[in-house]
Amino acid sequence: MSLSPVEGVALAEIESTGDGDGDAPKAKGFVGRSPGQLAWVRLRRDRTAMISAAMLVFFVLLAFAVPLIQALYGVGPREQFQDRLDGFGMPLGYAGGITGEHWFGLEPGLGRDIFIRMVHGLRTSLFIAFAAAVITAALGILLGTLAGYLGGWIDAVINWITDLTLAMPFLIIALALTPTVALRFYGQREAVPPAFQIGVLISIFALFGWTSTARLVRGQVIALREREFVEAARASGAGLGHMLFRQLLPNIWAPILVSFSLAVPSYITSEAALSFIGVGLTDETPSFGRMIYRSLDYLQTDPSYVFFPGITIFALVLAFNLFGDALRDALDPKSSR
């Protein structure tokens, strides 16, 4: 039996559910559960978690099914329906031009379909947010465990780099870097492809986002590294890889998972914010930030244009945040309210 503290906590919970009958692990009605299973049970019991998880699954499915939805819906994200706009460029009909063909109406001016652009925008936003969160988590875990476990000069250097990164002004660098990078790689007569813009956005997020995970992981690892089970493993001659990935990491998954689930929504809003100030994606690539940015001009004259993208990004980020909170409660019951 391992001396891992997580399992110790789990054991305590089993004991408490087992009504203090700790000395009889084989008592009747008692089921042995791994900490993962326990967390799962706790998560299942949480109604908020289940509802937000269902919403997330729905959004992710929607994002994956974009080609299918487009085929069924029969309208492309760049198609224009300007014949359905009046002389001011405002959509004809009710609530921003909602009809059977255009479920969420049309954009004023260009006359593109809002629904299909939103579905495409959902895919763009989720892809950017997930990719950025995975990369930052990976970077953060690697640097955090190394710094925390090895200590010494490596810790000092990594800490120093973390502080340096934290001190760099994110917005200013994003503003300065994005256009310059495009100019560096693409000629004056070449269009910058959306994939490149998305890549730049993800890299900027990765460049700035890894610090919080790294600090979190480092703190956790420092707390663990003097523990008995770690000492025991070290005494048995375990290598660095084994120490990091078999002994330390499994015990700090919970905070990492929570920070990951909270990072995704923050990247969704950051992408929107960057597109909003014009350094993110260009208007050709459907994205939430761009849509909301353009729709704000029409707040007074075509509120439904603001409403649909606004409510969707609101629901998406809220669902992610609620799920992240619930996940933390489930994984770390000691900190529950």
Added chain:
Amino acid sequence: MRPRAAVAAGGAIALVVTLGACSENTGDGTTVDNTRQQTGVIATDPKDSLGPAAEVAGAQKGGTFTIIRETPISHLDPQRTYSFAGLMANPLFSRYLTTWKDDGKGGLVLVGDLAETPGTNVNSDCKVWEFKIKDGVKFEDGTPITSKEIAYGIARSFNPDLAGGPTYVQEWLADSPEYDTKWDFKKNQTSLPPGLTAPDPKTLRFEFAKPRCDLPFAVSLPTSAPLKADKDTGVNLDQRPFSSGPYKVAKNQAGVQLTLDRNPHWDAATDPVRHQYPDQFVWSFGPTADAANNRVIADNGADQSAVAFNYVPSSLVAKVAQDAALKSRTILSPTPSANQLVINNQRVTDLKIRQALNYAIDRDGLIKAVGGQTVAQPMTTLMPSSTIGYEAYDAYPAGANGNVDKAKELLGGKTPELVLGVADNTGEQKIAIQLKGNLERAGFKITVRNIPDDAKLDEVKKKNNPWDLYIGNWAADWPSGASILPVLYDGRSIKAEGNSNSAFFNDPAINAEFDRILALEPTKQGPEWAKLDQKIMKEHAPVVPLYVDVAYLVHGSKAGGVFISSVFGYPSFVNAHVKK
């Protein structure tokens, strides 16, 4: 408590949406009259230049007239004034050699302002011009304005420290674009620039090396405002200009508010265009276009006699246009600011491609994309309709939505790949998306290349810029073909950088035409420019004319007499008055 708050928030959102949804937009009542025909002439009868200006119907004296604008006026000093706000504010406290009598409906007459007539072409070769100064014209301190003060005003515009204003007269007198080195104002403060003389207090004489037939137009700009040498405070004149017009600066809180009081020494009998109705004019700076327009729409208190200088922003257009109660408080007028899809003629050398672009263009869709008919009106000519002698024509008739088949036929099955360079601001991005969709339907392959907003103008004006198409805009300083066609399409003027001829169009036959027409009497040039306009479009199609900007303005219920200047396209205040 929490669920209730959530319900309340949800309810509020639902309410907003249903409110927006409950009115059906049928597209009614959204037509704009664009049939108006502009005319412009130079007054030949000296009586036209006599004051006083005809009374404005229903106008009365008194009250404070407020103008709300987002950014301050860049310069008040007449010799440094070139921004639209400055050009509209300046006539309130400055008089010029000539000025435009403007009925706000497109009827323009160039008349003498301080001068008795809009200039005398002494030898009929446009090289020597004479202006006779009116009697009884005075500065704000009561001293008379003579040709000496007008000449001093023009002389000080040579001072490089006082840059920012128009440079026509200076360049023509010096016969060189580097006028400030040719004649140094600071070393010659007591003398006058070469060619400019004031033989007696009533006469001002210009002598040029080359024919300058547009001089009467050029001196309608504030360069020709008079100033007494002992009142010249140099760069500080920007804070408090010395008045020769119906109002004088009472208080100037830089960047916040400019207050103008009546000038008692201004004599209405000498002035053919200006009035002196309100007791006070107040320019108030700060509120955004949205805020200013919303304030004027609300029509409360002092805002009742206010006008929002910035046009109704596209976000408010539909709201304002569909409010019948606001109709009497809005002004809608085309402006002389013309927009083109400029074709880089150095790169796109095939005439058929340029013609196909002209056939393909969907002006109706483009206008919807930029904000609709209260923001833009289609144009098919090189010169806007406000130009003297203008004649409407469409060299490539393709209907409001363009003729895709005709364009494809001209292309003959080829797919020209063109790069459209656009500034990365919201406005041009919208146009780029629209044009890409539009032209790709007609068989082109369009690559959109973003150019940083602040660099775009400089970049497309470089001779060897790498793009095939870009959006261009030209607002002429006076409504004559001479300030449009030769400036934009004379190939001999192409230099390495800073080209106004950003189409890089160069045709010897057309260049010869420019020379021929420029040497004609100004009064005879109008129809010739219109003919040349048509000839350039039919034979060469160097650009695709897109649309003219439309001024859409809202004023308070007590603000009267405001009209859109047919010359500059912004509100003019010479007739402004406060209704009781």
